[in-house]
Amino acid sequence: MVDQTPSPQTGDAAIGYDDGEEIAPMKVWYSLFAVTVFVFSAAGFAESPMTPPQVQDLVARAKPSVVVITFTGRDGDRQGLGSGVIIDGQGLIATNLHVIGEARPIRVQLADGRSFDVVSVEAMERHHDLALLRIDARDLPALPLGDSDSLREGEPVVAIGNPLGLERSVVSGVLSGKREVEGRPMLQLAMPIERGNSGGPLLDLQGRVIGLITLKSAKTENLGFAAPINQLKPLLTRPNPIPMEKWLTIGVLDPAEWTPLPGGRWRQRAGRILADGRGTGLGARALCLSTTSPPEPPFEVAVDVRFTPWEGAAGLVFHADGGDRHYGFYPSHGELRLSRFEGPDVYAWTVLQQVRSPSLRKEGWNSLKVRIERERILCYVNDQLVIESNDRGWTSGRVGLCKFRQTEAEFRRFRVAAEIPPREPSSELMERVAEVTQPLKVGRPIPPAVVETLLPEGAAGLEALEREAVRLEQRAAQLRRLALAVHDRRVRAEWTRVTDAPDEQIDLVRGALVIAWADNPDLDIDAYMQEIDRIVRRVRQKLAPEASELERLHALKHDLFEEQGFHGSRHDYGHRSNSYLNEVLDDREGLPITLSVLFMEVARKLNVPVVGIGLPGHFVVRYYPTSGPGAMFDVFDRGKELSIEAAKAKVAANTDLPWDDKYLEPASRRAILSRMLRNLFAEARQAEEPDRMLRYIELLLILQPDSALDRFYRSVLCLQTGQLEQARADAEWLLQHQPPELSRETIEDLAREISRAGQQAN
Numbered sequence: 001m002v003d004q005t006p007s008p009q010t011g012d013a014a015i016g017y018d019d020g021e022e023i024a025p026m027k028v029w030y031s032l033f034a035v036t037v038f039v040f041s042a043a044g045f046a047e048s049p050m051t052p053p054q055v056q057d058l059v060a061r062a063k064p065s066v067v068v069i070t071f072t073g074r075d076g077d078r079q080g081l082g083s084g085v086i087i088d089g090q091g092l093i094a095t096n097l098h099v100i101g102e103a104r105p106i107r108v109q110l111a112d113g114r115s116f117d118v119v120s121v122e123a124m125e126r127h128h129d130l131a132l133l134r135i136d137a138r139d140l141p142a143l144p145l146g147d148s149d150s151l152r153e154g155e156p157v158v159a160i161g162n163p164l165g166l167e168r169s170v171v172s173g174v175l176s177g178k179r180e181v182e183g184r185p186m187l188q189l190a191m192p193i194e195r196g197n198s199g200g201p202l203l204d205l206q207g208r209v210i211g212l213i214t215l216k217s218a219k220t221e222n223l224g225f226a227a228p229i230n231q232l233k234p235l236l237t238r239p240n241p242i243p244m245e246k247w248l249t250i251g252v253l254d255p256a257e258w259t260p261l262p263g264g265r266w267r268q269r270a271g272r273i274l275a276d277g278r279g280t281g282l283g284a285r286a287l288c289l290s291t292t293s294p295p296e297p298p299f300e301v302a303v304d305v306r307f308t309p310w311e312g313a314a315g316l317v318f319h320a321d322g323g324d325r326h327y328g329f330y331p332s333h334g335e336l337r338l339s340r341f342e343g344p345d346v347y348a349w350t351v352l353q354q355v356r357s358p359s360l361r362k363e364g365w366n367s368l369k370v371r372i373e374r375e376r377i378l379c380y381v382n383d384q385l386v387i388e389s390n391d392r393g394w395t396s397g398r399v400g401l402c403k404f405r406q407t408e409a410e411f412r413r414f415r416v417a418a419e420i421p422p423r424e425p426s427s428e429l430m431e432r433v434a435e436v437t438q439p440l441k442v443g444r445p446i447p448p449a450v451v452e453t454l455l456p457e458g459a460a461g462l463e464a465l466e467r468e469a470v471r472l473e474q475r476a477a478q479l480r481r482l483a484l485a486v487h488d489r490r491v492r493a494e495w496t497r498v499t500d501a502p503d504e505q506i507d508l509v510r511g512a513l514v515i516a517w518a519d520n521p522d523l524d525i526d527a528y529m530q531e532i533d534r535i536v537r538r539v540r541q542k543l544a545p546e547a548s549e550l551e552r553l554h555a556l557k558h559d560l561f562e563e564q565g566f567h568g569s570r571h572d573y574g575h576r577s578n579s580y581l582n583e584v585l586d587d588r589e590g591l592p593i594t595l596s597v598l599f600m601e602v603a604r605k606l607n608v609p610v611v612g613i614g615l616p617g618h619f620v621v622r623y624y625p626t627s628g629p630g631a632m633f634d635v636f637d638r639g640k641e642l643s644i645e646a647a648k649a650k651v652a653a654n655t656d657l658p659w660d661d662k663y664l665e666p667a668s669r670r671a672i673l674s675r676m677l678r679n680l681f682a683e684a685r686q687a688e689e690p691d692r693m694l695r696y697i698e699l700l701l702i703l704q705p706d707s708a709l710d711r712f713y714r715s716v717l718c719l720q721t722g723q724l725e726q727a728r729a730d731a732e733w734l735l736q737h738q739p740p741e742l743s744r745e746t747i748e749d750l751a752r753e754i755s756r757a758g759q760q761a762n
Contacts, residue, residue, distance in 0.1 A: 055158055058207045059170050064141040066160045066201060067093055068109040069133075071101040072250070083161040084108065084133065085201035085209055089142045091116075094232055095199035096214055097124050097131040101571050103249040103589060108135050121242045123235035128184050129214055130232050132239065143201065146208030148187065148228035151175055157189065159213055159226075161200025179225070186225040187211045202226045249565045249588035253288070256534065261287040261322070264403060268586050270577075271522045273411040275314065275403045285341075289320055289400035292416050294372075300420045301399045302369035304412045310334065312407030315368050319394035324348070327394060328402050329370050329379045329387070331360055338379055338387045340394070352389050359384040365412070367423055383424040412522055425464035429457065433464045440478050445723045451485050461486060462521065488695060491518045495699050499670065506669040509581065509601045512594065515676055516580035518695050528582045532598070535559070536605040549625060552606045556599070561638040564588055566595060568636030579680050592636040593619035593676055599635045611666035614675060615647055617654030622666070674703055690720050708739030712750070719754055727754045 065086045082099030086092070093108060100106050106118040116135040124131040155175045173191025180186065187202065187210070202211035211226030245252075251267030251274075253260060260266040263279035264286025279286030294301065307314045315330025328339045335356050342348035359382045360366060371378040379387035399416055403409045425433070436453055440446065454461040462483045469479035491514060498511045509532060510525065517523045539559050543552060560566045566588045569578045573591070577583040581597060584590035590598075596612050596619050603610035609624045613632060620642055623630045632642040642650075648659050667675075677696045684692035694717040700710050715730035731751040738744060 055170075055172060055205070058158060058203065058205065059160065062143060062158075062160055062201070062203060062207055064111045065143045066111065069093075069095055069099050069106065069199065070109075071099075071104040071106045082198045083200040085199075085212070086140045086142045087145060087209065089138070089140045091135045091137045091140060092122065092142075093133040093135065094201075094209070094212060095131055095133060096212055096227070097126060097129045099199040100131055100133065102567060103247060103565055103587075104571075105244070105248060105250070106133065108133065110137075110140070117244070119244055121244075121247050123239045123241070125231070125235060128227055128231045130212070130227060130235060132232075132235050134241070143203075144208050145229050145233065146204050146206070146210040148210045148230045151178075151187065151204075151210060153177055156205060157191075157210070158203045158205070159189075159191065159200055160203070161213065173222075176223075181215065181225055185228055185231065186215065187228055189213075189224045189226060190222060191224060246565070249567075251587060254531075255291075257291055258400075259289045259291060259322075261289065263287075270520050270580070270583060270586075271412065271524060273401065273414070274409070275401070275411070276408045278406055279404065284405045286403050287317060287320065287326070287400060288402075289317070289322065289398045290414065290416065292399070294318075294399050294416050295418055298371060298373040299416065299418050300369055300371045301414075301416045302367065302420045303401065303414045304365045304367050305331075305409060306363075306365045307403070307407050307409035309407070310362060312403070312405060312409070313337075314401070314403035314407050314409035314411075316370055316399070317402045318370055318372060318399045319397035320400060321394075321397050325394065326397065326402075327370075327377070327391075329368060330402060330404075331366060331368075331381075332404070334360070334362070336360060336379070336381055336386050338377065338389055340391060342393070350393075352391050353387045355386055357381055357384065357386045359386065367413075369420060383422040423460070423463065425460050425467065429460060429464050430467065433461070433468050437465075437468060437479060437482065440482070442478050443722065444478075445725065446478070446482050446485050450482065451489055454482075454486050455489055458490070484691075487521050488518070488698065491695075492698060492702060496702055499673070499703055503668050503670055506673075508597055508669050508672060511669070511673045512581040512597050512676060515673070515680070515699070516582050518699065519576070519580070519680075519692065520582075523582055528585055531585055532601060533605075535564075535602055539602070539606060549608055553603070553608045553610075553623060556602055556606060556608065557633075557639040560599065560602070566590075566598070566635075567638055568592065568595065574683065574686075576680065576683050579676060579683070591619075591679065592634070593672065593679070595635040596621045597672065597676075599633075599639075612672050613647075613664060614667040614671060615654075615663050616651050616657050618650050619667075619672075619675070620647070622664075670703055674700060677703075690717050693717055694721065708734060708737065708741055712742055712747075715750060715754070719750070719757060722757075724754060724758050728758070 067084045067086060069082045069084045082095065084093040084095035084099070087094050100121070107115055108118060109115045114137070116137055118133045119136050120134045122132040122134045153175055156172065157175055158170065158172050160170050171191050173189050175187055176190040177188040178185065179188045189202070198214060200213045201209045202213055204210050210229050212229070212232070213224060214227045215225040251269055253266055253268055253273070258266070258273075263277075263284070264275055265277040266273060266275050266286070266288045268274070273288070275286060275288065277286065278284045301316055301318055303316055305314050311333045313330050313332035315328060317326045317328050320326035324341060324344045326341050328337070328341060330337055335354050337354045338352045340350045340352055342350070361382070367382050369380040369383070371380070375390060377389045377391065378385060401411050401414070433454070436450055440450070454465070457464070465479050465483040465486070494517075495511070495514050498507055498514060509529065513523070513525045513528055517525060539552075539555050542559070543555055547555070569575065569589045569591065572578065572589070577587065578589065578591040579594060581594050584594045584598060599621055600610050600612055609626070610621050611624060613620045613622050618634075618636070620632050620634050622632045632647060634640045634642045644664070647664070651657060651659060651663065677700050681693055681696040684696065694714065697710055697714045697717065701707065701714065704710065711730045711733055715727045715734070718724070718727035718730070728751075731747060731754055734742060734747045735744075735751065
């Protein structure tokens with residue numbers, strides 16, 4: 001598995017057009033590869049001049065002990081593939097730490113085809129890149145451990161692993177030396193190495209594990225390195241088990257809000273809850289219950305749901321006892337069901353009503369709502385009453401979500417309240433939307449007057465536009481552009497409100513959440529502001545009333561990095577989720593700047609003076625005590641203290657810029673928000689998504705309206721997306737102001753292209 005994590009001595013080379021944008025391909029001085037590289041045959045072995053005859057017997061004995069390790073990436077897909085070796089028959093597996101990612105679900109496949117989820121990380125050691133995993137399995141074929149200290153140069157060695165998914169392939173070579181690499185002892189190996197199988201066992205000719213393959217030389221093909229097995233042995237005597245529920249942070253539901261019951265897999269992503277996997281018991285049910293206590297009847301519970309396949313089933317549960325007893329209201333096979341579940345088998349399942357309704361949409365989101373009164377249950381789909389029941393089997397319990405069978409479901413806007421107002425656009429609004437949008441022409445820019453007309457309607461206006469788009473397929477693309485334009489205007493209005501203040505009064509966290517909201521209309525900003533308040537309350541509860549400033553700082557660091565597991569994103573560094581503060585809170589993983597914004601805000605609420613320091617290429621924070629020198633911390637590296645010399649080294653590793661003491665000056669709030677936008681701009685430019693690039697430029701120009709380069713970029717992007725009026729206005733501004741960073745010839749060329757595009761449009 002190729003590891004794109006920079007070593008402590010390397011960094012990320014910023015790309016983009018401003019001060020230290022952090023979305024970038026990493027500098028990799030060496031790659032972390034797993035060995036077994038030289039694939040001799042489909043059986044995994046063939047004779048070579050370096051292979052003693054007894055190696056064939058050794059490999060036959062050792063192969064059953066080699067496992068395939070995979071972990072899940074940011075979007076729920078399989079991201080990494082590596083190897084490990086069983087060293088204890090009761091389910092203990094040794095591997096490299098980088099093989100298992102960080103805070104991700106891990107799965108192990110045995111040689112006999114069985115697969116197991118890892119139940120705990122028994123121990124790990126970052127410096128030597130080692131980890132011990134535990135799976136719930138017994139009587140496994142384990143390999144004995146050798147003594148790496150007694151090895152001599154020139155001894156023959158054998159490695160087994162899974163390069164490029166070719167399971168349990170074999171390569172032989174010799175121990176060519178013992179070296180120190182990046183400050184840690186390594187066994188130097190003379191053997192061909194290929195990508196795909198870090199963590200594979202290195203064996204002596206007695207079949208003992210003497211190391212774990214870890215590094216490949218970036219300069220020489222037939223040279224690699226293994227971590228000596230004696231470095232692993234202290235982990236066996238001093239384990240520090242981390243259960244997976246503590247290890248996982250990627251998409252993990254907040255236990256303060258949700259309780260998933262056994263069966264299925266529940267996670268969160270960008271304000272939505274996702275469910276997949278097969279549940280347990282009758283109908284392969286999977287339940288996730290809200291920790292919110294519903295009010296006394298009458299009350300309502302609602303959610304939006306969509307799922308695949310269409311014949312699947314997912315929806316709401318209520319009056320749940322935390323086990324097999326509950327009601328369920330959900331679409332199934334194109335119909336709507338209200339069911340009462342009394343136990344785990346078919347005899348305890350009663351379908352109270354099953355109806356068809358034209359209000360149920362076959363594609364996209366459906367809004368489900370249940371009104372629970374003392375004497376009846378009312379079920380709605382898309383604000384239309386479809387089921388009414390007087391069943392009184394259960395009259396109390398929790399509310400939540402459910403899915404059945406192999407359904408893959410998404411949920412959003414889960415709500416519990418005494419009354420939930422309808423979300424469907426009124427018929428009057430639908431008629432007005434149809435009337436207002438009738439003059440629109442496919443492929444033409446949306447007139448500003450239309451946006452202004454629908455802007456006051458808020459979310460209802462967006463929903464009405466979506467309906468019109470579904471109804472009129474040939475105009476759907478234009479209507480969605482209108483919806484996005486309305487959303488963009490709402491974002492810009494909120495952005496202006498947040499940033500139109502003296503710098504020290506700008507709400508930095510709300511500003512960061514508005515940036516995320518620009519790309520995710522479903523984002524609930526206030527909910528994430530409340531999440532930060534919950535973090536503050538949690539830290540305060542652990543402090544004595546008279547706690548000092550320094551004690552509050554240490555309590556904050558301990559809570560975020562030790563207890564909650566916030567950390568820098570190494571395997572998914574370039575993922576846009578790392579720039580969205582809401583997803584950093586969801587996954588507890590992010591970029592230096594987003595993690596720093598979170599740290600600074602919680603520190604501010606705890607009355608701890610912490611500021612942001614915008615080192616080129618790597619954002620950090622600095623503690624300014626009321627007395628004393630203070631200290632810098634690298635929030636990306638779990639709050640590790642950073643000396644001035646280390647800061648200089650980091651800048652040198654990440655950029656070609658000479659050191660300047662001004663890098664240590666506190667960053668203004670406007671500068672922090674600008675840097676976050678430019679990170680996203682650089683990522684969108686790499687992804688070649690001009691609409692997103694334009695979205696970020698619009699917000700930057702609200703922050704810095706006289707930025708000539710941003711005006712130029714907006715003009716170019718508006719030209720590319722057909723918004724010629726704005727493109728022309730920006731080109732005229734540039735011609736009038738003649739900024740020194742742009743030549744007049746460049747601006748005139750742009751103006752001619754805009755004029756040519758206008759003539760073609762007419």
